[in-house]
Amino acid sequence: DQQVKQNSPSLSVQEGRISILNCDYTNSMFDYFLWYKKYPAEGPTFLISISSIKDKNEDGRFTVFLNKSAKHLSLHIVPSQPGDSAVYFCAARTDSWGKLQFGAGTQVVVTP
Amino acid sequence: NAGVTQTPKFQVLKTGQSMTLQCAQDMNHEYMSWYRQDPGMGLRLIHYSVGAGITDQGEVPNGYNVSRSTTEDFPLRLLSAAPSQTSVYFCASSPGRGRTEAFFGQGTRLTVV
Numbered sequence: 001d002q003q004v005k006q007n008s009p010s011l012s013v014q015e016g017r018i019s020i021l022n023c024d025y026t027n028s029m030f031d032y033f034l035w036y037k038k039y040p041a042e043g044p045t046f047l048i049s050i051s052s053i054k055d056k057n058e059d060g061r062f063t064v065f066l067n068k069s070a071k072h073l074s075l076h077i078v079p080s081q082p083g084d085s086a087v088y089f090c091a092a093r094t095d096s097w098g099k100l101q102f103g104a105g106t107q108v109v110v111t112p
Numbered sequence: 113n114a115g116v117t118q119t120p121k122f123q124v125l126k127t128g129q130s131m132t133l134q135c136a137q138d139m140n141h142e143y144m145s146w147y148r149q150d151p152g153m154g155l156r157l158i159h160y161s162v163g164a165g166i167t168d169q170g171e172v173p174n175g176y177n178v179s180r181s182t183t184e185d186f187p188l189r190l191l192s193a194a195p196s197q198t199s200v201y202f203c204a205s206s207p208g209r210g211r212t213e214a215f216f217g218q219g220t221r222l223t224v225v
Binding site: 004006036041043045046089091096097098100102103104 | 156
């Protein structure tokens with residue numbers, strides 16, 4: 001049973017606009033959340049993370065928001081660029097060593 | 113700076129054959145893991161290790177074996193390949209002990225016919 005869910009398999013956004021990717025989880029024991037970006041034929045690369053004790057973390061064009069009461073997090077990319085076209089995975093940590101549970105991913109396409 | 117290196121990149125196996133997917137990291141990370149990626153299912157954890165000599169099962173361990181004799185290497189063995197094991201396999205490592213950001217290899221695309 002998937003405990004991390006990304007319900008939008010794809011997202012198309014115009015260059016310069018905001019991309020908003022959503023992720024829901026069911027396990028209240030998750031204490032750390034991460035976003036990974038994946039290009040075709042490459043491994044996922046770490047993008048940004050947030051601890052469960054925070055509600056926002058920002059890194060350049062990327063911001064992650066966490067709503068613990070709703071068990072929901074989102075990734076905002078502003079402004080979107082063509083190089084942001086990739087699959088984005090949401091992941092949640094299940095122990096301090098780093099066992100991760102991943103969502104199914106969202107394919108983002110940034111159009112000119 | 114090699115990071116996490118996986119070999120081979122592509123492999124075709126016949127049902128019933130065995131093989132080993134290799135994974136090596138040069139970052140002295142304690143934690144290593146294997147995931148498989150299937151369409152619509154994200155990445156699922158197969159096996160993981162928190163240090164040399166210590167391994168444990170993940171979410172989908174059946175049909176796979178691992179060992180960790182050194183900090184650097186974490187091979188994944190398919191004992192008797194089945195078509196259901198057709199997938200893309202990723203090895204990852206992380207420092208562990210609270211530092212969770214995992215570094216992934218480029219993946220191995222395995223097809224079992």
